[in-house]
Amino acid sequence: MGCDMRKQILTGVMCLAAVCVTQSRAFAQVEVAITPDVVYGHKDGMALTFDVFKPKEKANGIGVLFMVSGGWVSAWSEPKKLQPMFQPLLEGGYTVFAVRHGSSPRYVIPEIAVDVRSALKFIHSHAADYQVDPAKLGVFGFSAGGHLSLVLGTMTNDKKASDAPHVAAVVAVFPPTDLGPYVALDSPRREQFPALKFDPAKANDYSPLMHVTADDAPTLLVHGDKDELVPIWHSQKIEAAFGEAKVPAELITIEGAAHGFNGDGNKRLVKGMVDWFDKYLVGTK
16 A cells, blocks of 8 residues: 555544544633653654643543554654544543554554553553553544554453453444454455555454453444445444443444544544443443
8 A cells, every 4th residue: 555545544534533523512622731752662663652631620530542543554743733633532531642553564463453552551550640540441543543442442351360451441433343354365455554464364363353252341333334445344243242242332323424424423423432431431421
């Protein structure tokens, strides 16, 4: 996949998030403290970072990780440009961590998964520094970011290790949940998205659908029923799997929407996300 296409995919995801906020509600001018470029690890001599967005007043002590990823490309942008997409969460008192991972095309999904797990572990272990509850961390993302959110939500929780990093709620927007069809050597997606160029025999290892168990995080899925890039069956199948495992899960279907929503769809997305985190992280719904 060419550089222009990668940028287009990531830009589209970011624009979608920004649009869903600006069209969702008239929000108050909450003051936010931004801590940029916190280093949570290193690889190949480079720093892995996240930005922190924290309300200056009425913070609720709960943190939410946002996976900065489109096509598994994780690009840097000025934190103030990211803030509008987090506004509904910030108004609700949430502290948001914008997490960047080692980016495609240099890194593939098995390496990227290590990065986001490292970010979760770092935030969990430093929760007191950010005045958030390590037992109530949420995760959300779009497309590839939704996939990574589900990787964390389905593959990190273990009731036998109560002090281990824990995800308490997930919101995943049009996420790939079964990488098998994409990682296959004859798949055109493998060429479009270099992060998929890893051993097809390991596809299930990074497919959230294959890892659903009863200790997974409550998960909200949002998907358009006309999505051709990531068909809605990805969300439908994992919702069914969550149901069988008795994990709280819900699918919001945006009728007529492809890999991106219009104003009404974005309003449903934002309301659904805030309500989900309020219910499973704050307990106010």
